[in-house]
Amino acid sequence: MTDLISRDKEFIWHPFTQHKTECEPIALSHAKDASLFDVDGNEIIDLISSWWTITHGHSHPAINDAMMAQANKMSHVMFSGFTHEPAVQIAESLSHHLGGNLSKVFFSDNGSTSVEVALKVAYQYWQNKGEAQRTNFIAFDGAYHGDTFGAMAVGKGSGFFTSFDELLCQVHTVPYGETWLGDNEVQSREDTAITALQKTIDQHGNTIAAIIMEPLFQGAGGMKFCRPEFVKRVVETARAAGILVIFDEIATGFGRTGSLFAHQQCDVKPDMICLSKGLTAGTLPLSVTVIDAHIFDAFLGDDFSKALAHGHSFTGNPLACSIANRSLALFEEEQTLERIKAIEASHQEFAQELLSHSKVKHVRVCGSLLAFDIDESDAAAEGTYKSETSLKLRDFFLAEGLNIRPLGPVVYLMPPYSITKDQLKQGYEGLLKGLELV
Ligand SMILES: Cc1ncc(COP(=O)(O)O)c(C=O)c1O
Incomplete structure (x- = not known):
């Protein structure tokens, strides 16, 4: 890991990144379905589909x-x-x-x-x-x-x-x-x-x-x-x-x-x-x-x-x-829209829990997307993509093995459609833990 990070640091300018203050990137070795794996073998669940790109899952054999x-x-x-x-x-x-x-x-x-x-x-x-x-x-x-x-x-x-x-x-x-x-x-x-x-x-x-x-x-x-x-x-x-x-x-x-x-x-x-x-x-x-x-x-x-x-x-x-x-x-082959319906139903169920959470407002669900705003937080006051709270939360989620990147006070999940029930559950639990930080 260290060698790759130091080479990255020497030669790479990353997108939407303040290189002076942000943490080092995570060196990945491979990705499969809804998971990313770092070079040390740790799994990170990609709950935002890598900037909303991944649909059927990472490294899908039919696509390859x-x-x-x-x-x-x-x-x-x-x-x-x-x-x-x-x-x-x-x-x-x-x-x-x-x-x-x-x-x-x-x-x-x-x-x-x-x-x-x-x-x-x-x-x-x-x-x-x-x-x-x-x-x-x-x-x-x-x-x-x-x-x-x-x-x-x-x-x-x-x-x-x-x-x-x-x-x-x-x-x-x-x-x-x-x-x-x-x-x-x-x-x-x-x-x-x-x-x-x-x-x-x-x-x-x-x-x-x-x-x-x-x-x-x-x-x-x-x-x-x-x-x-x-x-x-x-x-x-x-x-x-x-x-x-x-x-x-x-x-x-x-x-x-x-x-x-x-x-x-x-x-x-x-x-x-x-x-x-x-x-x-x-x-x-x-x-x-x-x-x-x-x-x-x-x-x-x-x-x-x-x-x-x-x-x-x-x-x-x-x-x-x-x-x-x-x-x-x-x-069509994988009945993907049905899978999305199942993700949406799961989000709706979790949304009911969020609706009564004291630090959450404006809960919303649409298809595979679940989003809410953090209430009464520094992030809401800072209001920007790179607010300190959103960076702190992002690092916390990564340490929990979850790729979730809040947009200022807005926290959301938009997973690949191949995500499992268990992975979604880990995502929801991680969100609740993260809310304790703010
Ligand atoms: C709605 C929308 N339009 C345009 C873009 C730009 O796409 P790209 O980053 O591939 O240039 C994005 C990227 O996130 C987007 O969400």
Whole structure:
């Protein structure tokens, strides 16, 4: 362990890490199902699916086999001027699952970039349509959409990116109609949010290109939940003003909320949807922006001027696409949505215990996600991702063999779907012990 850590320390700059104050990383040797194993053989239950990526479990044999089979055929090829079966197949399948006119799939490599693509497509769509004044976006308070520049701009409501404020494009933020278990005021909170959205549209409507939203729950901005009705009202309000709707389902997609995609519970469809993380079962970097065919049509022309000038070296990587195909098939073969239902039932049972806990407020459960806020704590006052309390809790959980990383005062579990009952129980017990610390 020590040798690897000292080499890491000498050469590596980790993401979202304050290297001066944070503990050393844990050196891992392997991972299986819902567990990580360090080089000394200690097990850590991955209760947050490694940044919400792992769906069917770490090192799933079917996924590994698909990757090896594809590696033996073709690992990579440029994606302009060439195509291949794994990319076409995943595009067909996603389009089939999403339905409607969501039939044009643009590949990229991570969540941030798929958001960047959606924003660029929206912006250029209006130029191509002769409405070049539509250059601004609407996003939600508390939203996180990634950390490239466009994604930071629409995610400025997360509070992560204040250092870059001056460089970000124009975005109007509106309140998210959040809710939790036992919330009696949700209707008025939603009404206030919709009124704010309508006011923004009334003031800036014909300059807005698109609105971007995480349906059913906001992830990194604090695991805030909203009702399907709220998502529907947002979409209807935006559409009435001709504004394009982008759903960021990078965190909510692939079963996290109990359905394959969160918006399928909301009786609405977006004009574009961003997917990543669970797309490859959390195994390789891949993302897609799935786009309504009528938007795609606006990029057709007799020369390049209307085309989308965007693409990356690893766009449509065959290895990643082949895994995405295998992962989607596993949802049916392993009846994954049923497994998620069982996790949700278990969360609901534990939530009843949390509801009466003196240090807990705003308990919420949706699919495989359980979240709550710590009440009466330093963390609530500090309120940031890297607050001292959340770091203290994170270290405590790790010492207990649990990978749980609070977001400021927000504590949550979002395990891989292969988690066992016993592992979930260990997670709940760890949460209760952790609460004694605050
Ligand atoms: C909702 C949402 N959008 C976008 C992103 C950015 O994805 P990535 O980290 O793969 O760039 C994330 C990452 O957590 C996310 O949760």
